Amino acid sequence: MNNKNNDREKTVLIIGAGIAGLSAGCYAQMNGYRSQIFELHDLPGGLCTAWERKEYVFDGCIHYLFGSGEGQPFNQVWQELGAVQGRRVIDHDEFMRVADLSGNVLIAYCDPDRLETHMKELSPADQDLIEDFATGVQQFTTFDMSALQAKPKALMGPEDWRAFGMKMLPFVAPLAKWGLVSAQDFAGRFKDPFLKRAIPHLFAWPEIPMMAGLSLLAYMHTKNAGFPAGGSLEFARALERRYLELGGVIHYKAQVEKILTDGDRAVGVRLYNDEVHRGEVVISAADGRGTIFDMLGGQYANRKIKRLYDGHMSIHSQVQVSLGVNRDLSAEPHWVTYLLDEPLTIAGEEHYEIGVKHYCFDPSLAPAGKSALVIMLRSNYAYWQRIYGRRLYDTEQLQVADIVLGFLEKLYPGIQEQVEVEDVATPLSYERYTGNWLGSTCGWLLTKETMTMMIQGMDKTLPGLEDFYLAGQWVEPGGSVPLAAASGRNVIQMICHTDNRQFVTSLP
Numbered sequence: 001m002n003n004k005n006n007d008r009e010k011t012v013l014i015i016g017a018g019i020a021g022l023s024a025g026c027y028a029q030m031n032g033y034r035s036q037i038f039e040l041h042d043l044p045g046g047l048c049t050a051w052e053r054k055e056y057v058f059d060g061c062i063h064y065l066f067g068s069g070e071g072q073p074f075n076q077v078w079q080e081l082g083a084v085q086g087r088r089v090i091d092h093d094e095f096m097r098v099a100d101l102s103g104n105v106l107i108a109y110c111d112p113d114r115l116e117t118h119m120k121e122l123s124p125a126d127q128d129l130i131e132d133f134a135t136g137v138q139q140f141t142t143f144d145m146s147a148l149q150a151k152p153k154a155l156m157g158p159e160d161w162r163a164f165g166m167k168m169l170p171f172v173a174p175l176a177k178w179g180l181v182s183a184q185d186f187a188g189r190f191k192d193p194f195l196k197r198a199i200p201h202l203f204a205w206p207e208i209p210m211m212a213g214l215s216l217l218a219y220m221h222t223k224n225a226g227f228p229a230g231g232s233l234e235f236a237r238a239l240e241r242r243y244l245e246l247g248g249v250i251h252y253k254a255q256v257e258k259i260l261t262d263g264d265r266a267v268g269v270r271l272y273n274d275e276v277h278r279g280e281v282v283i284s285a286a287d288g289r290g291t292i293f294d295m296l297g298g299q300y301a302n303r304k305i306k307r308l309y310d311g312h313m314s315i316h317s318q319v320q321v322s323l324g325v326n327r328d329l330s331a332e333p334h335w336v337t338y339l340l341d342e343p344l345t346i347a348g349e350e351h352y353e354i355g356v357k358h359y360c361f362d363p364s365l366a367p368a369g370k371s372a373l374v375i376m377l378r379s380n381y382a383y384w385q386r387i388y389g390r391r392l393y394d395t396e397q398l399q400v401a402d403i404v405l406g407f408l409e410k411l412y413p414g415i416q417e418q419v420e421v422e423d424v425a426t427p428l429s430y431e432r433y434t435g436n437w438l439g440s441t442c443g444w445l446l447t448k449e450t451m452t453m454m455i456q457g458m459d460k461t462l463p464g465l466e467d468f469y470l471a472g473q474w475v476e477p478g479g480s481v482p483l484a485a486a487s488g489r490n491v492i493q494m495i496c497h498t499d500n501r502q503f504v505t506s507l508p
């Protein structure tokens, strides 16, 4: 391997300054490439973001950051990207609560023993299932999920596969047991009617494979899934700083219209303002559908890729109502999903559950004695798209905020009067600010169907197109910030391999 060959000064053009694009940029610079990032927005981070309204910061992303614990899985990548050094991490003892309005509460304690005791108190009749559940959390505390991405699958030789197999061996049984069971399926096995209803909402969406939920509690228990103080945008800015310090260049408000090709090679990008930038390698860390079908005109999409994007796959999009309230909620549990007896009809859909979260655990996000509060509701992109561009869209946003506030008033009497700031993000907001197809929050939703895709890994190249790579959540089913970062790292490993050079990393 020779890092001092003519490839040293290759120019790598990267589309998107989300976590995957920034990560790809940092590793490109560490490996001696000249890189430039083109970002449509005027901020780094993509979905990993937050927004300021008056004195409040509303976080739009990280609930848990895998790799937040020193020396633990994924932490090395965050160290290399300069994202965690000097950053306070806030760890919780419980992930969230699910409560009905009759006073039943399921607390997702991260400590498996505590979780087991609590759940058995709720339902002694479900003892066996509960023990199974707690054992599952315990088992995943030592599972190294980052091993799935330590090296791109395309580059793994027999020796790598053997080492990978050895590492995975103790987890084959738990993965088989929990990987193909959704939270919804698991809940169906319980006798207790409250647990039956609550468990599907314990890990944000009912289709989530239990393996992901168990790993989440396990990583929270080992303090490897905390919240980075300062919030998601501050976190993304650390990667931006690292990239600039490594000599990278970011063009903001620079939306790529076309990826330029020379038949079978990517040779540059053209922006919407008609600027043309040429390079030897192009990486798209932007929306997958937009990249393949708009920027490349569908020319390099085979049947498999067309099938992937034909709309049959599950995608998660949401409405986030953010409120700045002149009230101290710090004594309240930070995240509760309420199960409703009567549905709230929001954006054309009936909702029997509503998630309410406050961020008082991070005092930098609201003034003293006040609280930043967010309410998250799954919402259909098509509904919002049908009314976008008309006054109805604004009216609907106001209506959603009113309905949510009406509900909160029952929980916290007087809160309506204490609201100082109100903000509603719809799936269209996510699409507009990040270009993500259908306003997806994580690319392909992690379900038991996409679980296999996640473990096997998706292609990061397109058939018939050389010098072109895909990174980010659309090639990492389930998305997430660590997988996006690992994805950016993986494509630079692939480029180094093609150039016959040793992949190297450094620390800031």
Ligand SMILES: Cc1cc2nc3c(=O)[nH]c(=O)nc-3n(C[C@H](O)[C@H](O)[C@H](O)COP(=O)(O)OP(=O)(O)OC[C@H]3O[C@@H](n4cnc5c(N)ncnc54)[C@H](O)[C@@H]3O)c2cc1C
Binding pocket: 015, 016, 017, 018, 019, 020, 021, 038, 039, 040, 041, 044, 045, 046, 047, 048, 060, 061, 062, 063, 064, 065, 066, 254, 255, 256, 257, 285, 286, 287, 290, 433, 434, 435, 436, 440, 441, 442, 443, 471, 472, 473, 474, 478, 479, 480, 481, 482, 484
């Ligand atoms: C509400 C919410 C909660 C989440 N919670 C968590 C969590 O708790 N933990 C976790 O790990 N993950 C979480 N995620 C998921 C995580 O944020 C994403 O999976 C990850 O940030 C995706 O990064 P990415 O770089 O792949 O894509 P993106 O963030 O989508 O970045 C793509 C970038 O490309 C830019 N772009 C698009 N098109 C163009 C173009 N034509 N030209 C130039 N630039 C372009 C976009 O503006 C964007 O900056 C959450 C996401 C959301 C929305």
